[in-house]
Amino acid sequence: MSRSNPRVLSTLERAGGFASAQEVYKLMQREGEKIGLTTVYRSLQSLVNDKIVDLLRREDGEAIYRLCGEHHHHHLVCKNCGDTVEIEGGAIEKWAKSMAEDHGFRDVGHTAEIFGICSKC
Amino acid sequence: MSRSNPRVLSTLERAGGFASAQEVYKLMQREGEKIGLTTVYRSLQSLVNDKIVDLLRREDGEAIYRLCGEHHHHHLVCKNCGDTVEIEGGAIEKWAKSMAEDHGFRDVGHTAEIFGICSKC
DNA sequence: TCACAAATGAAAATGATTATCATTTCCATC
DNA sequence: GATGGAAATGATAATCATTTTCATTTGTGA
Numbered sequence: 105m106s107r108s109n110p111r112v113l114s115t116l117e118r119a120g121g122f123a124s125a126q127e128v129y130k131l132m133q134r135e136g137e138k139i140g141l142t143t144v145y146r147s148l149q150s151l152v153n154d155k156i157v158d159l160l161r162r163e164d165g166e167a168i169y170r171l172c173g174e175h176h177h178h179h180l181v182c183k184n185c186g187d188t189v190e191i192e193g194g195a196i197e198k199w200a201k202s203m204a205e206d207h208g209f210r211d212v213g214h215t216a217e218i219f220g221i222c223s224k225c
Numbered sequence: 226m227s228r229s230n231p232r233v234l235s236t237l238e239r240a241g242g243f244a245s246a247q248e249v250y251k252l253m254q255r256e257g258e259k260i261g262l263t264t265v266y267r268s269l270q271s272l273v274n275d276k277i278v279d280l281l282r283r284e285d286g287e288a289i290y291r292l293c294g295e296h297h298h299h300h301l302v303c304k305n306c307g308d309t310v311e312i313e314g315g316a317i318e319k320w321a322k323s324m325a326e327d328h329g330f331r332d333v334g335h336t337a338e339i340f341g342i343c344s345k346c
Numbered sequence: 347t348c349a350c351a352a353a354t355g356a357a358a359a360t361g362a363t364t365a366t367c368a369t370t371t372c373c374a375t376c
Numbered sequence: 377g378a379t380g381g382a383a384a385t386g387a388t389a390a391t392c393a394t395t396t397t398c399a400t401t402t403g404t405g406a
Contacts, residue, residue, distance in 0.1 A: 107353085126393070140355035145394070163336065165286035165362085166393065180328055189328050195320040200339045203312050207301055208344030216337040218321045223329030228384085247362070261386035266363070286393085287362065352403080359396070370385070376378080 108154070111137055112147035116157065120190075121171035124162070128169070160215055182222035191218070229275070232258055233268035237278065242292035245283070249290070281309070281338075303343035312339070 115132050116123060123131070129144045148169050151157040158170045178196065180189040196216050204212040236253050237244060244252070250265045269290050272278040279293045281300065291309075299317065301310040317337050325333040 109353085124393090142355050142395085143353080146354090161282045161286055165282055165288060167286060180324060180330060182330070191324050191328075193320070195316050196337065199314070199316040199320075203301055204339055204341050207310050207312075209301060209303070209339070209341035212339060212341035214337065214339040216317065216335065218325055218330070218333060218335045220325050220330035220333035230384085245362090263364085263386055263388095264384080267385090348406085350404090350406105352401105354399105354401070356399095357397085360394080362393095363391080365390070366388085368385105368387095370383105372383075373381095375380090 108147040108150040108156075109139065109143055111139065112144055113151060113156070116148075116151075116169060116171060122168065124166050124168045126166075158213060160213075163217075178216045178218070181217060181219045182225060229268040229271040229277075230260065230264055232260065233265055234272060234277070237269075237272075237290060237292060243289065245287050245289050247287075299337045299339070301339045301341070303341070303346055308343050308345070 111132065112128060115128050115135075115137075119128065119131055125141075125145050125148050128148070129139070129141050132139050132144070148157065151169070152159045156172060158172055160168050160170055162168055177190045178193040180191050182188070193216055196214065200212060200214040204210070232253065233249060236249050236256075236258075240249065240252055246262075246266050246269055249269070250260070250262050253260050253265070269278065273280045273290070277292070279291045279300075281289050281291055281302070283289055293311070298311045299314040301312050302308070314337060317335065321333060321335040325331070
């Protein structure tokens, strides 16, 4: 059993609490941290085990790690230039909760992304 | 532009309307169909484009294809057994539309999934 | 210092998916 | 029936995230 390298968690926080393993790795490299990709993966898995971060999936299937407990937000993404805006999802939270209750689900989480073409494109 | 090979759709139906590309391929092989993996992928993509099947993700990120009705809906998925319920997302439609408008986005689409543990698990 | 367990990371393996590209099948037209 | 071009097909190679392997390094208690 390996414990999480604290620099991984700190980098995930700095990334806005929302990133893939590859992104965390690249970010750490850019910041001059000496760390291997393997350790990044191991640390993130360990954080998921300890329920410190959530494991979600992007549309293409890539794993993304999200800090738990953090008041999470959603994204508005431009399909053309990739520009991303963080948005609030109060309506979604309520919707997810009530839908889950209606069907007897518990331990509920959700994902929601909006995509389109931004005004610059 | 390639159209879907009808045998792929028919196999997906026979598989219970819920399978990965690899599974559809293996199933067709077992049944003696002469078809290439490439064609299976292409056909499934085309079916997704035509909104004849939905593209979801397993826990491990593998793409699974699922027959669905033609109305736009969302999913409530059990993280444990994979059981899926189709749900309405009226609130989401409005939320996505207004958020996109607020930020000047056009040609807007969205994804939203709720996941949790179902009552049987 | 010594020994040993845990952590690390480079490199190879895995497995799904996508891209390439030559070949085959369709179909309309002659 | 022959012909020509467009679409479909599929074997193979490439891609990319993720996992495994395994040798090396680091930390720690005796």
